[in-house]
Amino acid sequence: MIKETLLALQQQIQDCISQSSDSDRAVTLLAVSKGQSIKKMQEAIAAGQRHFGENYLQEALEKIAHLQNQAICWHFIGPIQSRKCADIARHFSWVHSVDRLKVARLLSQHRSATEEKLQICIQVNLDEERQKAGVSQEECLSLIEAIRPLEHIEIRGLMCIPSAQLRLEDTKKRFQELRTLLETINHKTGLHMDTLSMGMSQDMALAIASGSTMVRIGRALFGERDER
Ligand SMILES: *Cc1c(COP(=O)(O)O)cnc(C)c1O
Numbered sequence: 001m002i003k004e005t006l007l008a009l010q011q012q013i014q015d016c017i018s019q020s021s022d023s024d025r026a027v028t029l030l031a032v033s034k035g036q037s038i039k040k041m042q043e044a045i046a047a048g049q050r051h052f053g054e055n056y057l058q059e060a061l062e063k064i065a066h067l068q069n070q071a072i073c074w075h076f077i078g079p080i081q082s083r084k085c086a087d088i089a090r091h092f093s094w095v096h097s098v099d100r101l102k103v104a105r106l107l108s109q110h111r112s113a114t115e116e117k118l119q120i121c122i123q124v125n126l127d128e129e130r131q132k133a134g135v136s137q138e139e140c141l142s143l144i145e146a147i148r149p150l151e152h153i154e155i156r157g158l159m160c161i162p163s164a165q166l167r168l169e170d171t172k173k174r175f176q177e178l179r180t181l182l183e184t185i186n187h188k189t190g191l192h193m194d195t196l197s198m199g200m201s202q203d204m205a206l207a208i209a210s211g212s213t214m215v216r217i218g219r220a221l222f223g224e225r226d227e228r
Pocket of ligand 1: 032034055077078161200201202216217218219220
């Protein structure tokens with residue numbers, strides 16, 4: 001069941017890419033497994049899925065321990081508290097939700113020098129809602145300049161979560177804004193950020209049409225999540 005859904009999603013992603021203006025691009029499917037069982041994850045792994053995204057550290061650590069013999073690339077995509085940075089830096093390859101310098105410093109500090117650098121995306125808040133996570137567009141460049149010298153971190157790109165309440169047209173506008181922001185910052189800094197982490201189950205096609213290179217898919221792959 002998961003296998004068929006995964007194949008259908010991959011096909012859908014390919015179709016979206018070939019219909020887009022940037023049809024040579026690769027788009028990584030990140031399977032968002034928060035609130036999903038190990039059994040479902042194992043089905044996805046057996047079907048070839050390699051990238052998994054988790055939001056809650058405790059849940060993630062249990063799954064990482066359980067699946068330690070599998071070749072999985074773990075992505076942390078949830079809100080980050082300072083006291084969790086050590087564990088996140090040790091157990092994940094990617095972090096998509098970095099939005100302040102303090103967190104980036106702690107992640108770098110706790111990343112082992114013998115491992116590959118921690119791959120990060122900066123989460124940008126395009127809706128300017130006060131409560132929401134993410135740095136504003138205006139402050140994104142200076143945050144990146146501040147994070148850039150950190151030794152054990154590699155800045156790979158930008159991530160956004162547009163409000164689910166937006167109309168499609170406005171969601172599309174947010175995705176395009178994130179893409180423009182990435183290009184502008186690359187140009188100004190000489191960085192070669194290559195990742196636009198955008199698009200979830202409900203807006204995947206729109207995100208790929210707007211230049212996404214990594215879509216974060218939960219319910220469309222695994223079904224509804226368990227209550228937490
Ligand atoms: C839960 C979550 C997703 C996946 O959402 P779906 O609607 O299940 O695809 C993607 N990104 C983030 C940051 C999430 O928290």
